Amino acid sequence: MRVVCLAGGVGGAKLADGLQQILAPGELTVVVNTGDDLEIHSLAVSPDVDTVLYTLAGIAEPTQGWGIAGESWQVMGQLARLGDETWFRLGDRDIATHLFRTDRQRRGVRPTEVTIELARSLGVQSRVLPMTDEPVRTRVRTTDGWLDFQEYFVRLRQEPSVLEVRFEGIENATVTPEVRDALRAAEAIVVAPSNPIVSIAPILAVPGLLAEIATARQRGVPAVGVSGIVGGKALRGPADRMMESLGEDSTALGVARRYVAAGLLDVFVLDRVDEELAAAVRALGPEVVVTDTIMTDAGSRALLAREMLSAAAWQGAVRAEDRHAGGAAPRPQAADPATGEEASR
Amino acid sequence: MRVVCLAGGVGGAKLADGLQQILAPGELTVVVNTGDDLEIHSLAVSPDVDTVLYTLAGIAEPTQGWGIAGESWQVMGQLARLGDETWFRLGDRDIATHLFRTDRQRRGVRPTEVTIELARSLGVQSRVLPMTDEPVRTRVRTTDGWLDFQEYFVRLRQEPSVLEVRFEGIENATVTPEVRDALRAAEAIVVAPSNPIVSIAPILAVPGLLAEIATARQRGVPAVGVSGIVGGKALRGPADRMMESLGEDSTALGVARRYVAAGLLDVFVLDRVDEELAAAVRALGPEVVVTDTIMTDAGSRALLAREMLSAAAWQGAVRAEDRHAGGAAPRPQAADPATGEEASR
Numbered sequence: 001m002r003v004v005c006l007a008g009g010v011g012g013a014k015l016a017d018g019l020q021q022i023l024a025p026g027e028l029t030v031v032v033n034t035g036d037d038l039e040i041h042s043l044a045v046s047p048d049v050d051t052v053l054y055t056l057a058g059i060a061e062p063t064q065g066w067g068i069a070g071e072s073w074q075v076m077g078q079l080a081r082l083g084d085e086t087w088f089r090l091g092d093r094d095i096a097t098h099l100f101r102t103d104r105q106r107r108g109v110r111p112t113e114v115t116i117e118l119a120r121s122l123g124v125q126s127r128v129l130p131m132t133d134e135p136v137r138t139r140v141r142t143t144d145g146w147l148d149f150q151e152y153f154v155r156l157r158q159e160p161s162v163l164e165v166r167f168e169g170i171e172n173a174t175v176t177p178e179v180r181d182a183l184r185a186a187e188a189i190v191v192a193p194s195n196p197i198v199s200i201a202p203i204l205a206v207p208g209l210l211a212e213i214a215t216a217r218q219r220g221v222p223a224v225g226v227s228g229i230v231g232g233k234a235l236r237g238p239a240d241r242m243m244e245s246l247g248e249d250s251t252a253l254g255v256a257r258r259y260v261a262a263g264l265l266d267v268f269v270l271d272r273v274d275e276e277l278a279a280a281v282r283a284l285g286p287e288v289v290v291t292d293t294i295m296t297d298a299g300s301r302a303l304l305a306r307e308m309l310s311a312a313a314w315q316g317a318v319r320a321e322d323r324h325a326g327g328a329a330p331r332p333q334a335a336d337p338a339t340g341e342e343a344s345r
Numbered sequence: 346m347r348v349v350c351l352a353g354g355v356g357g358a359k360l361a362d363g364l365q366q367i368l369a370p371g372e373l374t375v376v377v378n379t380g381d382d383l384e385i386h387s388l389a390v391s392p393d394v395d396t397v398l399y400t401l402a403g404i405a406e407p408t409q410g411w412g413i414a415g416e417s418w419q420v421m422g423q424l425a426r427l428g429d430e431t432w433f434r435l436g437d438r439d440i441a442t443h444l445f446r447t448d449r450q451r452r453g454v455r456p457t458e459v460t461i462e463l464a465r466s467l468g469v470q471s472r473v474l475p476m477t478d479e480p481v482r483t484r485v486r487t488t489d490g491w492l493d494f495q496e497y498f499v500r501l502r503q504e505p506s507v508l509e510v511r512f513e514g515i516e517n518a519t520v521t522p523e524v525r526d527a528l529r530a531a532e533a534i535v536v537a538p539s540n541p542i543v544s545i546a547p548i549l550a551v552p553g554l555l556a557e558i559a560t561a562r563q564r565g566v567p568a569v570g571v572s573g574i575v576g577g578k579a580l581r582g583p584a585d586r587m588m589e590s591l592g593e594d595s596t597a598l599g600v601a602r603r604y605v606a607a608g609l610l611d612v613f614v615l616d617r618v619d620e621e622l623a624a625a626v627r628a629l630g631p632e633v634v635v636t637d638t639i640m641t642d643a644g645s646r647a648l649l650a651r652e653m654l655s656a657a658a659w660q661g662a663v664r665a666e667d668r669h670a671g672g673a674a675p676r677p678q679a680a681d682p683a684t685g686e687e688a689s690r
Contacts, residue, residue: 041444041445041447041448042387042388042444042447042448042451043387043444071419072417072419072437074416074417074419074436074437074438074441075420075437075438075440075441075444076441077438077441078437078438078440078441078442079441079444079445081441081466081467082441082442082445082462082463082466082467083462083466084441084444084445084448092417092419092420092423092437093419093420093422093423095420095423095440096419096420096421096422096423096424096426096427096429097423097427099386099387099388099420099424099429100386100424100427100429102386102387103386103387103429106387117427117428118427121426121427121428122426122427
C-alpha cells in the first residue's frame with residue numbers, strides 16, 4: 001500500500017516510523033514541514049526533516065525529540081567559547097548533516113535531492129521529502145511581537161502567546177515533482193499527530209498541494225488523520241496553547257475541525273480518552289475510529305500506523321463501494337493493543 | 346618595539362609565537378597569507394590564519410602543523426558516513442572557528458574583523474591580520490595540470506611537481522586599513538621562515554603592500570628575513586621541491602634572492618648549517634646574521650625572534666647613522682643559545 005504521510009517533527013517522525021515498520025520498503029513517502037527551517041551559524045538547518053530522517057534511520061535521540069543519539073557537543077562548546085550564540089543546540093554529528101545540506105544547496109542542489117541523498121546515506125528505506133524546495137519560514141506574532149518560529153519555539157521556550165501565524169515565502173513555494181508523484185501514486189494519505197498550526201498547516205499551504213490531495217481523494221484515495229492533542233493536552237510542544245490563543249478548541253475536535261476545513265479528512269482517529277468527542281467529529285463529516293494513539297515505543301508506533309491504514313483501507317473500500325453501487329463495507333474495529341493485530345482482519 | 350611579521354602557516358606561527366613571547370602585548374602584528382584559503386563543506390577555511398591564531402593562543406596541535414590540540418573528529422566521521430569528501434580534515438573545535446568565520450563573512454563582516462574577533466575570543470595578545478580582505482586563491486600548475494593549492498598540498502600530498510604559481514584574484518586585492526596602519530607604525534618588519542613561493546609571495550603580491558613596505562624602509566624601518574629552507578631542505582612542506590621545479594636555487598640563497606628581488610631585505614638570518622652561503626647572500630645586498638634558526642620548542646622560538654629583532658635593531662641603527670652621517674654601528678653578534686641573551690646587548 002503506497003502511503004503519503006504529512007508530518008512535522010517528533011509526532012510525525014514516530015508515526016512515520018510505525019508506517020515504515022508495517023509497509024514494504026519504498027511504499028512510504030513522508031512529506032515534511034520545512035516552515036521550521038532556519039539558518040544558524042551559516043548552516044541550513046531543517047529540524048523536522050532531520051527528526052524524520054534520524055527516526056527512520058534508527059539513530060534519533062530517544063527522549064529530547066531532536067538530534068542523534070549519543071551525540072557529542074565539541075563544536076557547540078567551542079562556539080560558546082568564541083562568544084557565538086548557542087540557544088539552538090546542534091550536536092557534532094548533527095552538524096555534519098547541516099554541512100552536507102548547506103554545501104549542496106549552495107551549489108544549487110534542491111533540498112529534495114539533498115534529503116534523498118541524506119536518506120540513502122543514512123540507510124532510510126522510505127522516501128522523505130521536504131514539503132517544497134522553496135524557502136518558507138514560519139513566523140509567529142506573539143505577545144512579544146513577531147518572532148521567527150525557532151526564536152519562539154526554542155529560544156523563548158514557547159512562553160509568549162501566539163496571536164497570529166504566517167508562512168513567509170509560501171506564495172512562491174511550489175509542489176515538487178517528487179511530492180506530486182507521491183500523491184498521484186498514493187493509495188492512502190495519512191496526517192501525522194503533529195502540530196496542526198505550525199507543522200501540518202504549512203504543508204497544506206504550499207500552493208497546489210491541497211489540489212493534489214483533492215484530486216487523490218476524488219480518485220478514492222482515503223485521507224486519515226489523528227490528533228496530537230489528547231485529552232486537551234498536546235503530547236509534545238505548544239499545540240494546545242497555540243490553539244487556545246488563536247481562539248480555536250484546544251482539543252482533538254479543534255484539530256479535526258482544521259483538517260475538515262482544509263478538505264483533508266475521510267477518517268479521524270481519536271484516542272480513547274477523547275471518545276466523548278467522537279460524535280462531534282463525526283458531525284463534521286469524517287468517520288471516526290477510537291483507539292490508543294499515544295506512541296511510547298516501537299510497538300505502539302506500528303500499532304497506531306496499522307490502525308490508521310486499516311481505517312484508511314476500510315474507508316477506501318466504502319468509497320469504492322459508493323462509487324460502484326453504494327453498499328457500505330463493515331466498519332473497522334480498533335486493533336487489539338495486546339497483540340498489535342487489527343481485530344478487523 | 347612595534348613589529349610586523351609576514352607569515353604563512355607553521356613556520357610563521359612559530360616565529361610569531363617567539364616574537365609574542367619577547368614583545369609587549371599589542372606590539373606584534375602578524376600579517377598572514379590567505380592564498381591557501383578554501384571553501385569546503387560550505388565553510389570558509391583560512392588555514393594559515395588559523396594556525397597562527399591557534400599557535401598564539403597556545404592551543405595549537407603541537408606536531409601536525411594544523412588544528413587544535415586534543416581535537417575530536419565527530420563531524421568528520423559523520424560526513425564520511427554521509428559520503429562526503431574528507432581529504433581535508435577538520436576537527437570539531439576547528440569547525441567552530443570556520444562556522445564563526447563563515448557566518449560573519451556571509452553577513453558582510455570583513456575577514457580582518459572576523460580574525461580580530463577570533464583572536465580576542467581565543468585570548469591572543471597580538472594582532473593577527475589576513476593579508477587582504479578580498480578572496481585570493483593560490484593555484485599551481487603541476488605535472489597533473491592546474492590545481493587549487495589545497496588539492497595539491499593536502500589531497501595530492503605535494504606529489505606533482507609545481508611548474509607555475511598564480512594568485513587568483515590578487516589583482517582585485519587591496520591592502521586593508523589595518524595592515525596599512527600596522528606597517529606605518531612598524532619599527533621592524535620580519536619575514537617568517539614560511540614557504541617563500543606560496544606563503545610569503547602572496548602577501549607581497551597584494552597590490553600596494555610592497556609600496557607600504559618600501560615607504561617604511563625609506564623611513565629607516567629595517568626588514569629582516571629568515572629562510573625556511575635549511576641545508577637545502579625545507580623545514581616543513583614542499584618549499585625546496587617547489588623552488589627546484591620552478592628553476593630556482595632550493596637553498597637559503599634562493600630564498601634570499603626572492604626577498605631581495607622584492608626589495609624586501611636589510612638583514613637575512615642564515616642557519617649555521619648554511620654559513621657557507623653568507624658571502625653569496627651578502628653579495629645580493631643584505632647584511633647576514635648566522636645563528637641557530639630551527640625552532641623546536643618555545644625557548645628556541647623566542648631565541649630566533651630575539652636574534653631577528655636584535656639584527657633588525659642594529660640594522661635600523663646603521664641606517665639611522667647612514668642618514669645622519671655615515672658611521673657604522675657595531676655588527677650584531679649571534680645570541681648565545683645557552684642563555685637566550687643576545688651577545689650584543
